[in-house]
């Protein structure tokens with residue numbers, strides 16, 4: 001059976017989690033990332049930036065922070081490392097098209113409400129995730 005392709009915009013935390021989830025459901029995700037790395041806001045920030053959320057509350061439930069990170073409020077570098085390790089651990093990098101900015105999305109086929117809702121629930125509520133099921137969502141990228 002042909003695997004359905006899913007387009008995801010952005011390889012920050014949201015996009016990576018969406019990508020892993022879609023793989024676990026048997027879809028073929030493509031993550032379009034404008035920048036050259038994963039991590040989103042954690043790629044680069046003020047040098048002194050740390051989490052405001054404590055470490056136990058800001059880590060992937062299926063990929064806990066390394067035990068070497070002992071700070072209650074990890075630094076931006078530690079958060080970035082954690083996100084990058086997550087992408088590597090679950091082999092997500094090969095699904096990401098780096099340096100590819102999405103500049104437009106169109107919907108050009110009408111679905112019934114029932115079909116649309118079934119896809120919406122599959123694709124979760126994230127505004128960064130979009131679906132390409134029976135309808136077509138042609139992407140424009142740079």
Ligand SMILES: Cc1cc2nc3c(=O)[nH]c(=O)nc-3n(C[C@H](O)[C@H](O)[C@H](O)COP(=O)(O)OP(=O)(O)OC[C@H]3O[C@@H](n4cnc5c(N)ncnc54)[C@H](O)[C@@H]3O)c2cc1C
Nearest residue numbers: 010011012013014015032033034040041051052053101102
């Ligand atoms: C300084 C700072 C501190 C923070 N501290 C906390 C905290 O302590 N606790 C907490 O819960 N949250 C915190 N946050 C919030 C943080 O934004 C989220 O926790 C989370 O990292 C957001 O991830 P995201 O993937 O949703 O978005 P982002 O990290 O913004 O990732 C979006 C990605 O999409 C890409 N992208 C955007 N548009 C396009 C396009 N058109 N085409 C292709 N790619 C595109 C971007 O390049 C980026 O890589 C903090 C944010 C900042 C800036």
